[in-house]
Amino acid sequence: MTGLSKLVIATRESRLALWQAEHVKSLLVQRGHGVELLGMTTKGDQILDRSLSKVGGKGLFVKELEVAIEEGHADIAVHSLKDVPMDLPEGFALACVMEREDPRDAFVSNKYAALADLPQGAVVGTSSLRRVVLLRALRPDLKIEPLRGNLDTRLRKLDEGLYDGIILAAAGLKRLGLGERIREVFEPEVMLPAAGQGALGIEVRSDRADLLELFAPLAHQTTWLCVAAERAVSRAMGGSCSMPLAAHAVFAGEYLQLRAAWGDPEGDATLLRAQSAGSVADLEAAAALGTEVAARLRAAGAR
Numbered sequence: 001m002t003g004l005s006k007l008v009i010a011t012r013e014s015r016l017a018l019w020q021a022e023h024v025k026s027l028l029v030q031r032g033h034g035v036e037l038l039g040m041t042t043k044g045d046q047i048l049d050r051s052l053s054k055v056g057g058k059g060l061f062v063k064e065l066e067v068a069i070e071e072g073h074a075d076i077a078v079h080s081l082k083d084v085p086m087d088l089p090e091g092f093a094l095a096c097v098m099e100r101e102d103p104r105d106a107f108v109s110n111k112y113a114a115l116a117d118l119p120q121g122a123v124v125g126t127s128s129l130r131r132v133v134l135l136r137a138l139r140p141d142l143k144i145e146p147l148r149g150n151l152d153t154r155l156r157k158l159d160e161g162l163y164d165g166i167i168l169a170a171a172g173l174k175r176l177g178l179g180e181r182i183r184e185v186f187e188p189e190v191m192l193p194a195a196g197q198g199a200l201g202i203e204v205r206s207d208r209a210d211l212l213e214l215f216a217p218l219a220h221q222t223t224w225l226c227v228a229a230e231r232a233v234s235r236a237m238g239g240s241c242s243m244p245l246a247a248h249a250v251f252a253g254e255y256l257q258l259r260a261a262w263g264d265p266e267g268d269a270t271l272l273r274a275q276s277a278g279s280v281a282d283l284e285a286a287a288a289l290g291t292e293v294a295a296r297l298r299a300a301g302a303r
């Protein structure tokens, strides 16, 4: 990047993706860089009638953006880390992980103030296998129905009366100024978040030393360590979103505390949990903690 050229951010065109790209743009503009957005549609945005776990998973939201970078139409992509596959394609790297928004899941409803207020057999919308399994553990009586689409689409379907309540990430709602729609946030003890939930990552070509240097100051080190541990659990478990898997890390003093939960993808009521904590100084140590927790899940019977 020279002083003259503009930095181009490839982005999906959902309101949340655009907010995230604009957020990164404003941080760069504050630092004196020229920035442009390149909006594009991904397969994940087009396929709305099937659960993502059935059509190929997380990579569906990032592939087109990587092609744009590869072909030189864009320099970077901004991702919700939750949607980023555990292993980036050859030649790509995360330039940084930024400070996390609220990592928790939220209950949204027009009729009920909390999950516990839902009557027997109420209809709850979510297409996340993780949320399905964790919801079943909390309320086996509920009727869980698929719910896909971007945030606005999901809220519209709730408002049309198709569901008594839905589960969404608090982070997306807060970023879009929709925090007042949240009736209840679930503490991680109650509904363990997905690996990377609430965190943003910047993807670049790994040979772009200029960009790696440019984004180093935007990194949030504790978030990066937490997310590295969480993603290592997913990686060690096979890392696909056709498996109900939760992983969430927090710092308690100098210790990184990592918890994970695994549900049987065949859909029975099995829910296994594992955790560990360690003093973690770098990304390798964080990843090792994640691998250890995955091994504990397996020892408990996870496949």
Ligand SMILES: NCc1[nH]cc(CCC(=O)O)c1CC(=O)O
Pocket: 080, 081, 082, 083, 167, 168, 169, 171, 172, 196, 197, 198, 199, 200
């Ligand atoms: N799977 C879609 C997705 N990817 C990231 C977020 C929320 C924001 C975040 O986790 O950073 C959402 C929406 C949701 O799960 O409700």
